[in-house]
Amino acid sequence: AQTVTQSQPEMSVQEAETVTLSCTYDTSESNYYLFWYKQPPSRQMILVIRQEAYKQQNATENRFSVNFQKAAKSFSLKISDSQLGDTAMYFCAFRTGNNRKLIWGLGTSLAVNP
Amino acid sequence: DVKVTQSSRYLVKRTGEKVFLECVQDMDHENMFWYRQDPGLGLRLIYFSYDVKMKEKGDIPEGYSVSREKKERFSLILESASTNQTSMYLCASSLWTGGFNQPQHFGDGTRLSIL
Numbered sequence: 001a002q003t004v005t006q007s008q009p010e011m012s013v014q015e016a017e018t019v020t021l022s023c024t025y026d027t028s029e030s031n032y033y034l035f036w037y038k039q040p041p042s043r044q045m046i047l048v049i050r051q052e053a054y055k056q057q058n059a060t061e062n063r064f065s066v067n068f069q070k071a072a073k074s075f076s077l078k079i080s081d082s083q084l085g086d087t088a089m090y091f092c093a094f095r096t097g098n099n100r101k102l103i104w105g106l107g108t109s110l111a112v113n114p
Numbered sequence: 115d116v117k118v119t120q121s122s123r124y125l126v127k128r129t130g131e132k133v134f135l136e137c138v139q140d141m142d143h144e145n146m147f148w149y150r151q152d153p154g155l156g157l158r159l160i161y162f163s164y165d166v167k168m169k170e171k172g173d174i175p176e177g178y179s180v181s182r183e184k185k186e187r188f189s190l191i192l193e194s195a196s197t198n199q200t201s202m203y204l205c206a207s208s209l210w211t212g213g214f215n216q217p218q219h220f221g222d223g224t225r226l227s228i229l
Contacts (some may be wrong), residue, residue, distance in 0.1 A: 010115045013155065031214075033214055033215045035217055043222075044203065044221070044222050044223070045206075045220040046220070047217040047218075047219075050215055050217060052215055063176055064121055091156065091157065093215065097214065098214065100145050100164055100208075100210065101147075101159060101162060101172070104156050104217060105156065106154070106155070106156040
């Protein structure tokens with residue numbers, strides 16, 4: 001079965017510091033796509049960053065970057081210079097090959113403290 | 115930007131009522147999805163659709179049905195609402211022809227309470 005595990009249900013970080021959210025996944029497929037989504041309190045779920053499994057270079061979007069370790073099936077999210085607006089639930093998800101559905105983790109609730 | 119619009123932000127219904135949740139997207143996406151989100155359970159897929167009049171069951175379809183008569187609109191129907199269907203419902207859409215790395219785009223969600 002294909003699964004996503006986010007081992008940290010809750011995390012907190014001080015403003016301006018760096019935090020890493022972990023995500024591991026399990027699939028026997030070689031072609032897949034990985035995503036991190038952010039859901040702020042009472043607000044819309046939005047895409048943070050995505051990575052194609054065939055690309056070795058880690059994706060980066062401004063203060064957000066990933067550490068993709070394909071052999072370990074790990075896809076962690078690093079948030080640099082954390083801001084109060086980063087307070088949210090973060091979900092890791094992936095999709096294999098031509099599958100239309102995403103497989104989701106249960107999420108990590110991140111609190112950024114002033 | 116993609117816009118996914120859910121008809122209601124908050125909805126209160128009675129047990130046994132037939133409930134309709136509507137979702138409209140404006141980007142000609144092939145795929146549309148209905149999820150429910152409960153604390154500690156993450157997002158669970160109820161149904162999805164990959165074309166007009168086409169649908170597939172997700173992980174928790176029991177007690178729900180869907181309708182997709184037009185490409186831009188995907189409706190979730192609770193045939194006879196029960197209190198255990200009180201939840202946050204999220205609609206999403208995604209492009210299929212643009213490549214497999216296309217993300218899902220979400221609406222604001224509907225918080226449904228069944229009394």
